[in-house]
Amino acid sequence: MAVSAEDFDHRCEPCLVIDQQIEAHGFCVDCQEYLCKNCFSYHQRIKATKHHHLVNKDNMAKHAVIKESDECTEKCQVHKKEVIKFFCPKHEALGCKDCIVLDHRACDIDYIPDKCTGIGDSAEFREVLRELDQKVNEVEDIIKLAACRENELDSCHDRLIKEITMFRKEINDRLDQLQKQIQTDVDRKKFTDKQAVKNVVETCTNISSDIKQRQSRLQDYKASQQNGQLYIILKQAKSKLKSEEIKEADRSLEKTNMQYTFEQNQDLEDMLSRQNAFGKLALSSSL
Template identity: 30%
Template sequence: MEVSGKRRTKLTYSVSHGSAEDFVLFCIPCDRDGKRVPAKGFCTTCNEHLCKTCYKHHKKPAPTRNHVLLDEDSMPTTHTVQLYQDNFESCDDHQDEKQKYYCRDHDIVVCSVCVTLDHRTCKVEYIPKLSKHILDSEELNELMAEMKSLEEVCKLSIKRAKDEIKAISENHDKVIKAIHQFRKEINTRLDDMEKIVVEDAERISDKTQMILKSLSTGIEDIKDETVKKQVCLDNLIQRNCLDKLYVEMKVAKKRLIQIKMKAKQHSRINNNETVSFVKHQAIIDMLEKYKQLGEIVKSSNSENDAMMKETSTPPEDTSLNLEVVEEIDMKSASDTE
């Protein structure tokens, strides 16, 4: 496990474990990722050996664009391990001192003052002495493997998070689409309900108008017949046709009785009737009771496409107070308990 507070600023190597004749130079950047790739070039600026791929892409990024590169024939063939001097961290408690010691008893790095004050009886070792074989230590390898494993777990978690975000977005679209579809269904149903009421009102209006038109026509006929009888009688009076006048008078008198009865029947028809629209109280109550089209509910199954309830029931009335009034004896004669 890597000691906290100690930061390795730069440690590069390119050696193989064997004789000098079997020595192979490896790519330093790839080696940091745990890959052993033979070196095919060298960067004099970075002072590192590079593989064919790293050599090819070394000049593309802006930070390394102006670095000086040597090909395989010109690169150094030395197998010296290059250790760059570590920069020790300052002690948190003693800013002028560097944390150059490791306390095995407390598993922490400390400065010389800390050793003197708090770790005199502990097993304290000098870090530069311990770090000589750190590259081949099992602790470093296990730490690197653990960090690599953690990196893969993080990558998987990130992927899952992105997938969840995508699923949530798609689910949101489904919910909004369902709300809009429900609204369309309500609009269609309201249009049908409105059409029924409008047609009923038009039917009543047409029937009333037809009756009134018939009444108007009947009265118009009575008026015309009355006028004709009057003209006929006036004409006979002026011509002094007494016999004819007598006959027409009797006929007109009898017809007048019939006309009066017909006019009286027409007058009984109420032509002042009006209609009005009465709202259904149940619909008014429903609009007062429900302030939204439905409810948004959560589902524990993320793969379930049915994310919404088709219908929602009103919440249970928790305002009711239950009280025991009396106990009823349900025991029969055959009960043994």
């Protein structure tokens, strides 16, 4: 009956790197690493490890030292159920055994539990802390600059709104002045024409009154048979009939016969119809 990987007490750790689940049959005290038969034999042959202290399966438990501080517990972001135990120096990538098999099979891989001892006292640790401190200072400088920039933006905005408002007031004041001038011209024209109409009415009223008076006197002198006076009044009436007063009054009235209209300034109308007639927002390179 086949034995599953779950039934193993210990697995060969070098073989785990290449995703092979092989039961451990020995242990290297120096490497603190479980080995299968093939890796155990290979460990004895190569120059770098042939002098290591190797023990068989029965004595593995006596020599295995489990350092909790060297254990890896961080879960892999890609393979959620696996723990990160390896680092690829070539690609500067952390990964679990699945990552190593899939993406870094040909790379020279660091096994983290072997490499992490004393990492807190290393130059790399100190250098990273120094660089992190430097980054924190850089971030804080940017935060201060951002706060300053926020105040500058508020000031710039307030100044811009003030300029827009002042410009609008100048336009309004100028338009009010121009409107007042036109209205003054309109009022003057109205007054002049109404005065002309009034004069025509007065003239025509006087003419009418004079004619009626002459008619009355002609009738009275005829009735009283005062022929001498009748003759004089009759000749005066005929002379009056030749007068141009009525025609002149009519001509004066005709001059007032016009419709007032307002012609808008076409240039101003065209300008206001443009998109940026009032102005536009201009951006400079910096505050």
